[in-house]
Amino acid sequence: MIGRSEEYEKMFKLEGQLWWYRNLHERVVEALEKRFGQRRDIAILDAGCGTGGMLDFLRRKGYKNLRGIDGSADAVAFCQERGFSVALLDMNQLPYFEVDIQYDAIVCNDVFCYFNDAQLTNILSAMAHLLRTDGILISNNNAFDLFWGEHDLAVKSTRRFTLATFERLLPMVGLRITWSTYWSFILSFLILPIRQWQQLQLKLGWRNADNPESDVYLPNFLVNQTLYRIARTEQKLFRRTPFGSSLFLIVELSDE
Incomplete structure (x- = not known):
């Protein structure tokens, strides 16, 4: 999304309120707590941190050892406004970033869609090297070409994913999926016709x-709360769902 300063501004203003971001941020924290319990001293890297909404949510949940990188100067400036020290870094340069430092967790949300397979393989390989032995990579990604629409054009996304793509790429760099789900399944029946109409x-x-x-706008309070509750209820009722506009992954180092 580099070059779309107006999109970063919308993200900065709405991340803490919009139902989709709220649900995603809670999913990330729940994944961290499942792995590390109530520890708040774990080292976390937000790779492609955008305007810092995820970092801010983690900070408010008590996590203290936070690091961020992003390839957009606009995004980095917004992170600094939130009080975070974030490095400006093209993700293609990740293999050369602080090679002596490792993290308990890497969060990488809706970033992989800007890279082709060769670039993505290099980025994933770098993340494997940045992870500690018992570390995890948490990643959300836009899913299924059926959901391609005006939002993808607005944020300059170049691809959408299915689980099969990561099942193919991750073992090549010594990583494996430990848990995955598409979401939001229920709301996909609303999102899909809208995206198809856009197409x-x-x-x-x-x-x-x-x-x-883009789809980054805040509906009225009642609508926003209803959408949040639907997505949240789905998450509580179903451990996994087979379809949705996003694909959420938890990844760790392979034992091989």
């Missing part, structure tokens, strides 16, 4: 592909 409008020229708008 049709773009093809027919009814929407301006040169000036796309």
Whole structure:
């Protein structure tokens, strides 16, 4: 999303409120607590931290050893406004970043969609080297080409994923998936027709592909709360769901 300063500004303003971000941030913390219990001293790297919403949520949950990197100067500036010291780094340069430091957890949300397989393999390999032996990589990713729409154009995403892509790439760099799920399954029946309609409008020229708008906007309080509760209830009722616009992964070093 480098170069879309207006999108970073929207993200900065809405991450703490918008139902989707709230649910994602809670998923990350729950994954950390499942692995590390109530420890708050673990070293966490947010790789592709955007405007720092995830870092801010972790800080408010008591985590203290936080580090962030992002390839956008706009994103880094917003992180600094939140009081975080974040490094400006192209993710392709991750193999050369602080090679002597390792982390208990790496969080990488909605970043892999900007890289092709060769680049992504190098990035994942670097993350494997940055993880401690018992560390985990937590990653959320946009899923299924069916959900491609104006949002992807607005944030300059170049691809969407299925689980099979990571099942193919991760073993090549010494990583393995320990848990995964698509989400939000219930809301996908609302999201999918909207995205399909966007696709049709773009093809027919009814929407301006040169000036796309993302889905990052705050609906009224009742709608936002309802969407949050639906996604949250789904998470509590179903350990995994087979379909959704996002794919959430927990990854660790392979034993091999």
